[in-house]
Amino acid sequence: MAAWSRxxxxxxxxxxxxxxxxxxxxxxxxxxxxxxxxxxxxxxxxEESRTVAELVxxxxxxxxLAEGDADLDARARRLATRYQLPEPERVRWVGNQGRRxxxxxxxxxxxxxxxxxxRAPRYVLDYVLLHELTHLVEDGHGPAFHALExxxxxxxxxxxxxxxxxxxxxAERFRAD
Amino acid sequence: xxxxxxxPAPGAVEPPPFADHDHPMRKVTRQxxxxxxxxRERARKVAALFDxxxxxxxxxxxxxxxxxxxxxxxxxxxxxxxxxxxxxxxxGLGTRVLRARRGGPIVAVDLAAEMLRAAPAEYGWRVQADxxxxxxxxxxxxxxxxxxxxxxxxxVDRVLAPGGKVxxxxxxxxxxxxxxPADDVAAxxxxxxxxxxxxxxxxxxxxxxxx
Numbered sequence: 001m002a003a004w005s006r007x008x009x010x011x012x013x014x015x016x017x018x019x020x021x022x023x024x025x026x027x028x029x030x031x032x033x034x035x036x037x038x039x040x041x042x043x044x045x046x047e048e049s050r051t052v053a054e055l056v057x058x059x060x061x062x063x064x065l066a067e068g069d070a071d072l073d074a075r076a077r078r079l080a081t082r083y084q085l086p087e088p089e090r091v092r093w094v095g096n097q098g099r100r101x102x103x104x105x106x107x108x109x110x111x112x113x114x115x116x117x118x119r120a121p122r123y124v125l126d127y128v129l130l131h132e133l134t135h136l137v138e139d140g141h142g143p144a145f146h147a148l149e150x151x152x153x154x155x156x157x158x159x160x161x162x163x164x165x166x167x168x169x170x171a172e173r174f175r176a177d
Numbered sequence: 178x179x180x181x182x183x184x185p186a187p188g189a190v191e192p193p194p195f196a197d198h199d200h201p202m203r204k205v206t207r208q209x210x211x212x213x214x215x216x217r218e219r220a221r222k223v224a225a226l227f228d229x230x231x232x233x234x235x236x237x238x239x240x241x242x243x244x245x246x247x248x249x250x251x252x253x254x255x256x257x258x259x260x261x262x263x264x265x266x267x268x269g270l271g272t273r274v275l276r277a278r279r280g281g282p283i284v285a286v287d288l289a290a291e292m293l294r295a296a297p298a299e300y301g302w303r304v305q306a307d308x309x310x311x312x313x314x315x316x317x318x319x320x321x322x323x324x325x326x327x328x329x330x331x332x333v334d335r336v337l338a339p340g341g342k343v344x345x346x347x348x349x350x351x352x353x354x355x356x357x358p359a360d361d362v363a364a365x366x367x368x369x370x371x372x373x374x375x376x377x378x379x380x381x382x383x384x385x386x387x388x
Contacts, residue, residue: 157352167223
């Protein structure tokens with residue numbers, strides 16, 4: 001048996017499901033753009049709002065469900081226009097890229113950018129976006145890919161920046177631009 | 178004034194404004210030059226990084242405007258005859274210029290074995306070594322050349338003969354990731370140094386000697 005309620009936290013819709021089958025654990029996950037929070041039925045209203053706030057915050061952090069995705073997407077589209085590349089289907093920040101700075105799935109037009117670059121200077125972010133946008137038209141890193149990418153004027157500085165970060169040779173604290 | 182600024186070479190490119198002083202590679206370059214921040218772990222990481230870049234290095238960096246500052250430095254300064262030692266020689270682009278412009282033995286040292294493999298053999302002896310501890314006798318070298326390279330000041334000073342010169346080049350000037358201004362090169366080297374500096378192509382150069 002479950003009781004449902006709907007609300008929102010920030011811009012995200014939240015659906016709270018009280019479950020009599022749950023004893024202690026609460027959980028939150030993203031279902032179709034809505035954060036679904038499951039909590040034990042016996043929680044008080046105070047406990048519910050505290051638990052929901054906590055779980056939603058955690059979910060936002062882990063999925064990088066940030067407002068920033070829209071900015072990132074718009075930035076990528078402007079670059080695509082300027083460099084005469086196809087517009088991506090979707091561009092978003094992700095927190096689980098491992099050592100990669102970005103990735104692209106040409107089949108779906110989806111581009112993912114490591115949230116480690118959130119605070120990188122814009123010329124570095126733009127370089128990574130342009131690199132991934134270029135993969136929408138060129139698969140590998142061959143001469144044709146290189147020729148397209150080499151149009152970016154700050155390429156060498158940007159790759160040097162990423163190299164130093166990747167080596168862990170310098171602290172990952174840099175200014176916002 | 179220890180460094181005399183010569184007028185730029187004809188065709189030198191005026192660089193776009195620079196405002197990126199906390200570029201992490203620049204920080205690393207300063208740490209190495211001024212604080213001796215170098216150990217086996219760093220050497221291993223840097224070697225692996227440049228090994229991974231070796232296959233594309235020549236394609237990405239071989240252009241007349243990038244090599245112009247080295248050409249101009251050799252053409253417009255007085256350099257002693259003798260052994261030329263290039264540190265951080267990479268895939269041999271600078272070594273090619275040195276071979277064309279200088280007589281005598283040329284030794285090209287790099288930390289990354291793959292870079293040396295990518296470098297043509299005819300430009301000079303290729304030696305894999307860490308520039309923090311060179312397999313070179315003290316005072317054996319007439320000219321030390323560094324193109325976009327990390328500076329290990331004590332070793333450069335140790336191997337350089339009396340009257341020897343240091344040629345410092347950044348192929349895209351201030352925008353080069355591994356970069357030091359000429360004055361900082363002079364300041365990092367042990368003792369007192371003087372020389373000339375200028376711009377050519379997209380880059381900057383300095384030629385320094387002990388004062």
